[in-house]
Amino acid sequence: xxxxxxxxxxxxxxxxxxxxxxxxxxxxxxxxxxxxxxxxxxxxxxxxxxxxxxxxxxxxxxxxxxxxxxxxxxxxxxxxxxxxxxxxxxxxxxxxxxxxxxxxxxxxxxxxxxxxxxxxxxxxxxxxxxxxxxxxxxxxxxxxxxxxxxxxxxxxxxxxxxxxxxxxxxxxxxxxxxxxxxxxxxxxxxxxxxxxxxxxxxxxxxxxxxxxxxxxxxxxxxxxxxxxxxxxxxxxxxxxxxxxxxxxxxxxxxxxxxxxxxxxxxxxxxxxxxxxxxxxxxxxxx
Amino acid sequence: xxxxxxxxxxxxxxxxxxxxxxxxxxxxxxxxxxxxxxxxxxxxxxxxxxxxxxxxxxxxxxxxxxxxxxxxxxxxxxxxxxxxxxxxxxxxxxxxxxxxxxxxxxxxxxxxxxxxxxxxxxxxxxxxxxxxxxxxxxxxxxxxxxxxxxxxxxxxxxxxxxxxxxxxxxxxxxxxxxxxxxxxxxxxxxxxxxxxxxxxxxxxxxxxxxxxxxxxxxxxxxxxxxxxxxxxxxxxxxxxxxxxxxxxxxxxxxxxxxxxxxxxxxxxxxxxxxxxxxxxxxxxxx
Numbered sequence: 075x076x077x078x079x080x081x082x083x084x085x086x087x088x089x090x091x092x093x094x095x096x097x098x099x100x101x102x103x104x105x106x107x108x109x110x111x112x113x114x115x116x117x118x119x120x121x122x123x124x125x126x127x128x129x130x131x132x133x134x135x136x137x138x139x140x141x142x143x144x145x146x147x148x149x150x151x152x153x154x155x156x157x158x159x160x161x162x163x164x165x166x167x168x169x170x171x172x173x174x175x176x177x178x179x180x181x182x183x184x185x186x187x188x189x190x191x192x193x194x195x196x197x198x199x200x201x202x203x204x205x206x207x208x209x210x211x212x213x214x215x216x217x218x219x220x221x222x223x224x225x226x227x228x229x230x231x232x233x234x235x236x237x238x239x240x241x242x243x244x245x246x247x248x249x250x251x252x253x254x255x256x257x258x259x260x261x262x263x264x265x266x267x268x269x270x271x272x273x274x275x276x277x278x279x280x281x282x283x284x285x286x287x288x289x290x291x292x293x294x295x296x297x298x299x300x301x302x303x304x305x306x307x308x309x310x311x312x313x314x315x316x317x318x319x320x321x322x323x324x325x326x327x328x329x330x331x332x333x334x335x336x337x338x339x340x341x342x343x344x345x346x347x348x349x350x351x352x353x354x355x356x357x358x359x360x
Numbered sequence: 361x362x363x364x365x366x367x368x369x370x371x372x373x374x375x376x377x378x379x380x381x382x383x384x385x386x387x388x389x390x391x392x393x394x395x396x397x398x399x400x401x402x403x404x405x406x407x408x409x410x411x412x413x414x415x416x417x418x419x420x421x422x423x424x425x426x427x428x429x430x431x432x433x434x435x436x437x438x439x440x441x442x443x444x445x446x447x448x449x450x451x452x453x454x455x456x457x458x459x460x461x462x463x464x465x466x467x468x469x470x471x472x473x474x475x476x477x478x479x480x481x482x483x484x485x486x487x488x489x490x491x492x493x494x495x496x497x498x499x500x501x502x503x504x505x506x507x508x509x510x511x512x513x514x515x516x517x518x519x520x521x522x523x524x525x526x527x528x529x530x531x532x533x534x535x536x537x538x539x540x541x542x543x544x545x546x547x548x549x550x551x552x553x554x555x556x557x558x559x560x561x562x563x564x565x566x567x568x569x570x571x572x573x574x575x576x577x578x579x580x581x582x583x584x585x586x587x588x589x590x591x592x593x594x595x596x597x598x599x600x601x602x603x604x605x606x607x608x609x610x611x612x613x614x615x616x617x618x619x620x621x622x623x624x625x626x627x628x629x630x631x632x633x634x635x636x637x638x639x640x641x642x643x644x645x646x
Contacts, residue, residue, distance in 0.1 A: 087401050298635070
């Protein structure tokens with residue numbers, strides 16, 4: 075029996091490994107290296123430049139938390155911009171809202187989308203089945219730089235870590251462009267890294283400082299994502315008008331009758347209650 | 361340079377590894393195998409039968425959440441029973457409350473205490489410095505079976521997983537004895553395993569069914585514990601009278617002025633808001 079292990083280093087001296095039943099594909103694109111694997115515990119999963127992006131077992135936690143939190147706050151999301159998110163999981167959750175009219179999904183690397191359509195239909199199937207979704211294969215920073223003012227009610231930054239092609243998505247210019255592209259009551263959600271291992275905590279603080287300098291409301295919420303480093307992962311909620319807790323309308327969201335496996339309206343408010351050390355990091359830095 | 365790695369299997373095909381700068385000790389006791397290691401990222405950590413028990417880096421999360429949650433609910437904890445917890449971290453947090461008069465700590469294996477006193481004073485130092493702490497090296501099930509009725513305001517079950525010496529601490533008889541040993545407004549907190557990997561979720565459900573059959577109030581709360589399997593860990597809160605949210609008194613706890621790194625009163629209520637799949641598991645089983 076083949077003894078094949080995928081390993082990811084969460085720190086130089088910390089390693090997370092998954093036994094692979096087989097590798098489904100491995101492709102070096104102009105932007106990054108993409109690998110798909112099969113495993114018993116996690117089902118199909120894929121990595122970009124050696125980091126787990128999504129697994130069949132727990133992608134629902136990430137995609138629930140990036141999408142449903144802003145929809146339970148904003149009263150009428152019609153136009154959505156997804157930056158990154160080529161696996162389609164975020165778009166899938168967004169498309170469950172009947173009020174959504176238009177979704178622009180901008181991923182720099184078409185191969186992420188195509189390979190997910192082939193190997194991970196659980197996340198990607200919405201990308202060619204829902205006519206509201208418009209795919210754009212280009213740099214997210216450039217796309218949002220060209221976007222008209224006030225075009226989107228919601229921008230979801232579903233990016234890789236800020237190395238390689240994801241780097242421009244963690245800059246001042248990017249957040250300022252997002253601010254401009256959002257309506258007056260628009261919401262930005264961004265992949266906010268993790269407070270636990272030093273390299274991730276460092277990026278968390280850099281992102282937070284920039285978002286806080288750009289948006290009047292900038293909060294952070296947490297969730298459990300076991301296949302990401304430490305399992306303790308964060309999203310940022312930034313907005314010109316809405317506070318994610320004070321302006322949260324659980325009755326309205328519950329009335330939609332959406333079935334979710336991770337998100338629920340009790341968890342919504344709870345996710346913004348952070349451990350003391352995380353609050354202190356965000357307030358005072360490392 | 362020595363390339364030495366500690367590995368723990370979170371499932372048969374999932375492995376978490378820590379690079380070890382050196383092994384501090386390795387001892388087979390009549391009950392279990394205890395190993396202490398040093399590492400860069402986690403500092404000193406120890407394992408029992410190959411499973412991480414506590415690391416210098418993140419033991420604070422576990423010990424904050426097992427201890428402070430019940431103290432922020434119960435108005436006057438005077439007598440505490442800790443079952444397991446030989447590393448002393450739980451006792452350390454309990455002893456920060458001036459109202460506590462007596463703490464019985466019952467660990468079947470004296471060597472856990474002695475080795476933690478030697479190698480992990482961060483958790484163990486309270487065990488010989490606070491006269492309120494009374495150590496008992498015997499089986500927890502037998503100890504609590506002999507305890508007088510209504511002896512304790514608080515029982516904290518800080519056990520290993522339900523294999524080997526920890527097994528008796530996950531039985532009906534044990535929970536019934538805890539119920540008897542508690543005052544009429546007493547609280548039981550138990551190590552409640554994890555919902556993510558199947559073997560842990562199985563034990564979570566077994567424990568929950570038994571506690572629910574024993575106590576009128578039986579709730580579950582979660583926290584991030586990155587060095588435990590999946591990082592998504594649970595405690596159970598069981599009581600004859602107090603609901604952990606309805607009877608929670610944040611002002612009273614905050615007035616104590618305790619400085620904590622993980623627990624805070626916003627997080628208290630939040631921790632009881634569970635992801636939908638965890639709620640469904642607890643309500644309906646696997």
